[in-house]
Amino acid sequence: MCGIVGFTGRENALPVLIKGLYSLEYRGYDSAGIAAFTKEGLRVVKTVGRIANLEAKIKEEHEDLTCTCGIGHTRWATHGGPSDRNSHPHLGGSDGKIAVVHNGIIENYKELRERLEAHGYVFQSETDTETVAHLVDYLHTGKQEDLAQTVLAAVSRLRGSYALGVVSMDNPEEIVAARRDNPLVIGLGNGENMIASDITAIIGRTKDYIILDDNEVAIVRPDSVVVMNEFGDRVEKKVQTVTWDMSAAEKGGYEHFMIKEIMEQPKAVAATVHPRVQNDSIVFEENGLTDDRLRDIENIHIIGCGSALHAGMVGKRVIESMCRIRCAAEVASEFRYENPIIGKKDLCIVISQSGETADTLAAMRLAKQAGAFTIAIVNVVSSTIAREADGVLYTWAGPEIAVATTKAYSAQLSALYLISVRIARVRGLISIGDERALSAELQRLPDCIEETLQCKKTMQRIATLYANRSSVFFLGRGLDYAAALEASLKLKEISYVHSEAYAAGELKHGTISLIEEGTLVVALATQPALFEKTVSNIREVVSRGAAVVLVTTDDFTGDESVCQHIVRLPKCLSEFSASLSIIPLQLLAYYIAVERSCDVDKPRNLAKSVTVE
Structure with a gap:
């Protein structure tokens, strides 16, 4: 700020x-x-x-x-x-x-x-x-x-x-x-x-x-x-x-920095993933995440604010599923004041694009004081959080100028995937062959994001249809719920449209009373085991007059007839799907903001780096 x-x-x-x-x-x-x-x-x-x-x-x-x-x-x-x-x-x-x-x-x-x-x-x-x-x-x-x-x-x-x-x-x-x-x-x-x-x-x-x-x-x-x-x-x-030149901080022919940075996501993810995969194995030794330390972890705390927190919520689900370690994703400003239970064998993953976020920095200092090993996922070299953490994993997304983060968020997700795979391997939960296969999937992720970006014109057209809506609701289950939170935040940040993200199963517990004729609902369905449940939730909002945009995978098996618009994602490992599902929703938020003549790169009342409580 x-x-x-x-x-x-x-x-x-x-x-x-x-x-x-x-x-x-x-x-x-x-x-x-x-x-x-x-x-x-x-x-x-x-x-x-x-x-x-x-x-x-x-x-x-x-x-x-x-x-x-x-x-x-x-x-x-x-x-x-x-x-x-x-x-x-x-x-x-x-x-x-x-x-x-x-x-x-x-x-x-x-x-x-x-x-x-x-x-x-x-x-x-x-x-x-x-x-x-x-x-x-x-x-x-x-x-x-x-x-x-x-x-x-x-x-x-x-x-x-x-x-x-x-x-x-x-x-x-x-x-x-x-x-x-x-x-x-x-x-x-x-x-x-x-x-x-x-x-x-x-x-x-x-x-x-x-x-x-x-x-x-x-x-x-x-x-x-x-x-x-x-x-x-x-x-x-x-x-x-x-190490970067001025052109990286210029629009390069794009109308806004935000759309430029959305389009730069394949490069940002590749720069984060590729250096950490060597001989089909993920290597972290230089970051302080030694195999012995990863093997002895008892609990993981992921700390962040805003989009960094949402990345952490995705990471929590992937880590718990893949590594079977108790993991909590926590709001930095709450963590530091709730007298958290931190053990000396705990790992604290601190996420911040700028590396200067005040609440996140204070939470990290608290975790260090309690004896946890802290690893920072940051985008700015030599930032305060990077310098004070026990280890640092840079995202190498390059300068991000738009206030609403896009490429840094995607790079943070890929960093969390890397950590998840390595922990699972050193703890014996996956084989060497599994690690090779997962590493290959991670290296393929930039190409999948590049392919997903081809929905740009589709999302622009959808945005023109719904830019006048006063409220938008995002629904998802599991990883899709975590991704929905980030999608909702993007829309709020830059278009000033009221939006909320809900775990789809919570609809009947109050949320459904807000659905009326013409309400826009964006549903995410990238987890095959949850397709049927999500379709049931979609039917519930459609029966009350909602218009539904469904973001799903190529192998979606549910009833498509209930949705006004379907955006299909390239084939991708379901654990990494949040990296793809967010792309069309970043574009949707961007084009709705453009339609509403908002100042996309500098939304009102917001700052890129929040350095005060």
Whole structure:
């Protein structure tokens, strides 16, 4: 949530800041602003709405604005509603010598605000961030000439999470950055350096970067970057290099990032699966998932939020079926507060696209503290969850820009399949021949997804027929229920159509009262043993006037006449069917959103990376 970008160098920083902010749009925001050093002093321009509004305001009201150092921000309202005065950057002190941008939540801001007001500070906004700006000014003015030391002193007084970019008129070439439980990277250029909350904001200028760790502070100048720990000691940081180019974060001729990323799913799954299959066997040793550890597992906890949780629910069913280990898929925000029962021989699988999801990170830390072995399934290299987990299994889906995840979800599923097959093998539940056959099925999965994507035009046509529906219901049993939850979420996220997913057997327990003439019901039936039961549920909703779209397999044996539309999936092992059944339903959600003229890539009120509770 929210986005930070900062630049210090030799050329005009303003275009770099604006471009950087645009690259962070996918994170979600409702206002934007910049603070820039000019000959007249520190100038702040900010406005509610899109970055385009900020750009227009700069052109209309500040056309002479140029600078070689500045910071920018996209804000998602937390403390105080969307407004110009609540937008970042915030100025500190009556003379406005300090400017601050901030991602995160300052939990003790009220206490600090009261103390600062007692010292004569006047607050202009409702935000927790302005407290930081005034605190830095209070500690800096007449007390500490070095801005970095001031920031160190300030953050020691903060409770909560933060990524900070701070500038001061005392040194108009310098940006001081700090972080705790919120991502922040520093891009390393030639005669210029940047700070950003995401690599996408720096890749247009450089591919080299360092990652700040918790409680570190960085001094960023055009020709140098110095990082200190919380005690003020200098820290040497590993320089990393981005392995993908800017084209991976561009639309490439597609109308939206979401449809581009839907079409990239075969590649994402192949990149996740193929490196882990060697000589027809699944290999995890480098991830810390040794055969001995997998053999000794007593319980498995799968933790995630949103789509990551839904992937985990699929994984739970596959693991329990294939490995006969008790497995629970749990909401991260609930797990961390329910005093979970965790054993020292338990495995905790933590799933997060960004690797920065706040609740998931906290839940993982709790599991580690209790003695469980933690394995992270993440898409972002060197993210916080990846660095703190005992082992990491990267999904290699490439940058995912659309807020609603598609290819990262599919890659997460394939990672869970890999884990399932390997556990089953080392525990003697399947033979070497079985592992080879299952590995071959996993390697074939990208081709099956590619074939499934051929239903694109069919789903577009169905979307035009039902885009005006006010409610949609998704039904499924077993694995299909887990997949239905993700399908329902996709539709809600981007089209704003109310939708719910139900275990089909629950219909008679209340849900069926919501079915009326013209209600759209999407039924999933990919598990042969449950075909008859699912058809019975379909008949129940059809008899009450529902229109049914059935997503099923080529070998479906039920009565097809009760369905208005049937979408058939390629032949696939039933345990892996969720990877195929989700594809037409992602497309359905996408095309319904397009029909309803929604902002597909940036749905309202949502953010790509949720870094606050």
